[in-house]
Amino acid sequence: MTRPSRADGFELSDLIVDYDPDTLERRDVTLDTVLGRLPAPAAARRVARTLASGTGVLDRARVDAVLVRAHLELQRLHEEFRVGALMRDLVAPMIDVARCRAGGRRVRVVDLGCGMGFVVRWLAARGHLGPDVELIGADCNRALVTAAQRLAEEERLDCRFVAGNAFALREPADVIISIGVLHHFRGAELAAVFAQHERSPAAGFVHVDIRPSPIAPIGSWMFHRARMREPLARFDGVRSVVRAHRADTVCRAAASGAPGFTLALLDARPGVAGLLRIFQATLGVRGVGGDAMRQAYAGFGRRLELA
Amino acid sequence: MTVLALASLALFDVLLSGTRAAAGRDGRIAKPPYYRAAAWRSLAAGVLVVSANAALVAALRASAPDPDGAWSDLLSAGVRCVKVFGAFATLTLIAILFWFAPVRELRIVPTLVVLGPLTLLRPLVIVGGLLFAVVGSSNWRVWLAGLAAGVSMIGIEHVLGRGYVDRWRRLV
Numbered sequence: 039m040t041r042p043s044r045a046d047g048f049e050l051s052d053l054i055v056d057y058d059p060d061t062l063e064r065r066d067v068t069l070d071t072v073l074g075r076l077p078a079p080a081a082a083r084r085v086a087r088t089l090a091s092g093t094g095v096l097d098r099a100r101v102d103a104v105l106v107r108a109h110l111e112l113q114r115l116h117e118e119f120r121v122g123a124l125m126r127d128l129v130a131p132m133i134d135v136a137r138c139r140a141g142g143r144r145v146r147v148v149d150l151g152c153g154m155g156f157v158v159r160w161l162a163a164r165g166h167l168g169p170d171v172e173l174i175g176a177d178c179n180r181a182l183v184t185a186a187q188r189l190a191e192e193e194r195l196d197c198r199f200v201a202g203n204a205f206a207l208r209e210p211a212d213v214i215i216s217i218g219v220l221h222h223f224r225g226a227e228l229a230a231v232f233a234q235h236e237r238s239p240a241a242g243f244v245h246v247d248i249r250p251s252p253i254a255p256i257g258s259w260m261f262h263r264a265r266m267r268e269p270l271a272r273f274d275g276v277r278s279v280v281r282a283h284r285a286d287t288v289c290r291a292a293a294s295g296a297p298g299f300t301l302a303l304l305d306a307r308p309g310v311a312g313l314l315r316i317f318q319a320t321l322g323v324r325g326v327g328g329d330a331m332r333q334a335y336a337g338f339g340r341r342l343e344l345a
Numbered sequence: 346m347t348v349l350a351l352a353s354l355a356l357f358d359v360l361l362s363g364t365r366a367a368a369g370r371d372g373r374i375a376k377p378p379y380y381r382a383a384a385w386r387s388l389a390a391g392v393l394v395v396s397a398n399a400a401l402v403a404a405l406r407a408s409a410p411d412p413d414g415a416w417s418d419l420l421s422a423g424v425r426c427v428k429v430f431g432a433f434a435t436l437t438l439i440a441i442l443f444w445f446a447p448v449r450e451l452r453i454v455p456t457l458v459v460l461g462p463l464t465l466l467r468p469l470v471i472v473g474g475l476l477f478a479v480v481g482s483s484n485w486r487v488w489l490a491g492l493a494a495g496v497s498m499i500g501i502e503h504v505l506g507r508g509y510v511d512r513w514r515r516l517v
Contacts, residue, residue, distance in 0.1 A: 110372050111369040118456040119453055156374075164374070184517070185516035188516055189372045192373065260461050260462055261460070264461050265365075265464060266369075267369070313457075314453055
């Protein structure tokens with residue numbers, strides 16, 4: 039019998055919410071279910087226990103509250119690591135490609151698993167992507183989407199958020215983006231996600247996620263221990279790094295799931311600069327060859343390699 | 346000079362503590378006004394903390410049978426504190442300067458160096474620095490002043506953070 043690797047372990051935020059895969063209606067989660075899939079550590083199990091009601095079912099209001107607080111802390115991390123600017127630099131060339139295909143209508147950029155929509159709101163506030171770009175965040179969690187929409191309205195940002203599947207929107211995406219989402223899909227699920235890209239009419243995608251490295255778990259532990267207050271954020275933050283996919287894993291999944299896209303990787307092998315580059319990105323564009331893609335991302339130099 | 350240096354170091358530390366206490370509590374994109382308010386609040390708290398510690402030291406000196414001797418002991422401990430906390434603050438300041446680096450990637454150095462490891466080390470540096478300052482003294486007044494300084498410096502972030510604890514509620 040093989041032991042499951044640490045990378046296959048769950049994050050708490052994956053376990054404490056559940057949705058019907060077809061309707062995306064929220065389903066009850068019992069404490070026993072969570073604890074059964076979360077053997078360790080004790081701190082994570084304690085967090086799960088604090089979310090349970092007297093009946094043994096997780097209290098949805100408590101779950102939403104802890105997720106909102108954890109996402110606020112996650113946003114701070116994204117701000118400090120300048121994820122918004124990175125995404126702007128990566129998505130702008132993709133939008134140019136999508137513009138050519140859009141035939142004059144607005145280019146729709148959809149953030150898959152947007153959480154509280156930091157990247158979408160940042161792009162709306164500071165991205166300068168143009169008035170012909172429509173920014174939408176999609177997430178299954180209604181509480182996070184509501185928070186994202188409130189924040190966008192408070193700052194009068196030209197973007198919107200929907201509770202639902204990013205691939206099942208009434209008006210499909212031209213460019214699909216995500217940040218810190220890919221590592222939530224394990225094994226065959228990862229290729230299945232890319233297969234959804236293939237089936238969609240999207241012109242391209244940009245998926246940014248944590249780059250695994252030998253020192254990343256230690257660095258992540260230190261950072262989360264020092265900076266995160268929510269025990270859930272501390273646990274999931276470190277677990278995310280441990281679960282981060284290697285670039286070749288993502289590349290294989292993208293190649294098998296979305297063969298119609300020309301693929302490239304950013305910062306898959308950053309060398310010493312990897313100490314400062316904690317993210318990597320997987321990019322795909324449809325109907326554009328490798329040379330044109332390299333030209334579009336010339337500013338990244340050798341950081342970008344065609345897959 | 347020592348007193349001024351200690352007060353400056355304490356104010357700098359409370360300023361950073363207040364910024365940390367405010368960070369990760371507000372979801373807006375444009376946050377300069379939020380952080381400016383946090384900085385003013387921290388400075389006000391810092392002035393209170395420094396004043397309270399100064400008042401305690403003054404009372405300890407005044408109540409001593411030999412005020413000049415007590416002051417000399419307190420000052421010696423203060424000099425040792427300045428050495429430790431001054432080095433830590435210099436390291437922190439140098440890292441923070443990277444925020445203004447022309448290369449965007451270098452601007453995350455403060456996040457990697459200051460906001461991570463140094464934040465984790467801060468309580469240990471405070472305790473270690475104060476122990477280093479008082480351990481050579483047999484004057485209980487020096488130990489009491491050190492204890493008060495330690496409690497106030499370590500506790501201030503928690504106190505300042507209470508003002509932000511419920512901000513998330515308006516989002517749900």
